[in-house]
Amino acid sequence: MxxxxxxxxxxxxxxxxxxxxxxxxxxxxxxxxxxxxxxxxxxxxxxxxxxxxxxxxxxxxxxxxRQITAESVTGAYQVRGVLEGLACHQLAEAGLSKATIETLGACVRLGQELLADGGASFRHDEWREMNTNFHQTIARAAGNETLLETLSHVSRLPLTSFNTIALIGATPDFKLLEAAQADHEQIFIALVSGQAERAETRMKEHIAVAGALIAKGMAEGEQHRSRPVAGRARR
CATH class of the missing domain: 1.10.10.10 (Winged helix-like DNA-binding domain superfamily/Winged helix DNA-binding domain)
Structure with a gap:
């Protein structure tokens, strides 16, 4: 590191x-x-x-x-899931260009490479860059400027950017990273094969899991902060 x-x-x-x-x-x-x-x-x-x-x-x-709460993070991820799911649906229906297929395929292969040895040589920056590239490529390729602008705004909210997924904490949780990688692979397959509803559903699930994990960590942090106060009051 x-x-x-x-x-x-x-x-x-x-x-x-x-x-x-x-x-x-x-x-x-x-x-x-x-x-x-x-x-x-x-x-x-x-x-x-x-x-x-x-x-x-x-x-x-x-x-x-910035002042943030678990509730605000959950709300932001709900919106992001809808937007990215819609992007997947529209892209799968319209069809992917050769360049888009190559970019998404390269992201999937890099994700496999970064996790291939059980994380012994995991590189944070490369994962963040890959993850951001994967999600942004889909959003841009969907060809919906309003969707892209709205998603760009939502992704600037606390803990909602593409590079936040699965990287909260000093040590990445590789089970979560492997699950995220599996999602990327399934989303890619659905997009390439034109399965619009499947691509949308998998993306929504992918985003929902990430949001729930981060909100859970936020809520636990809020509970932890409240306990010492009560403890000191009793003493």
Whole structure:
């Protein structure tokens, strides 16, 4: 794991656990001093978390932690599932171009490669890039500009971006990654074979599972934050 990846995981954990609640200003200097890292990995980590929707950025003011709840994450994933499911349906009905088939096929093969040795040489950045490419390729190839614009907006909400799936936590859960990979393969097969309803259903299920897992982690974090307060009150 690179320093930037380590910084991402440490900051993400602090945000999700409530140690860095929103709204909370998060300066580059503060993070450098807190993590004991140089500015380069910290800057990359802050940008990654902003892309995930955990941080917001304003010119001349910097980054701040966004205020999020399990309910808001669940709602965002419900909308995302509908949109991406519709994209799959429309793409399967219209048919895939050769370029789209090649791109999605390459994503599927890379996913297989990254998980081939049981995760011994798993590379976070390549998985994130592959996953983002897979989902964005489908959305763009569907040819529905309104859908694409709406999905782009939803994906900027906290923890709803394409690269958030299955990567919450310091160590990826490879059972979840393998399940996500299997979903990608089934979605790809359904798209290529023109099975519009099947492609839509599999994508909706794929997104729903990811959203439920992240919302569950959020809810557990909220419960954990509430327990110490009661414990201290009793003492």
């Amino acid at each position: 690179t320093l930037a990846e380590r910084a991402v995981e440490m900051l993400r954990d602090a945000i999700l656990s409530g140690r860095l609640p929103g709204p909370h200003a998060l300066t580059e200097r503060l993070v450098v001093e807190t993590l004991g890292m140089s500015r380069t990995p910290v800057r990359a980590a802050l940008q990654t978390l902003a892309n995930e929707g955990l941080l917001s950025y304003e010119p001349h003011r910097g980054y701040s932690v």
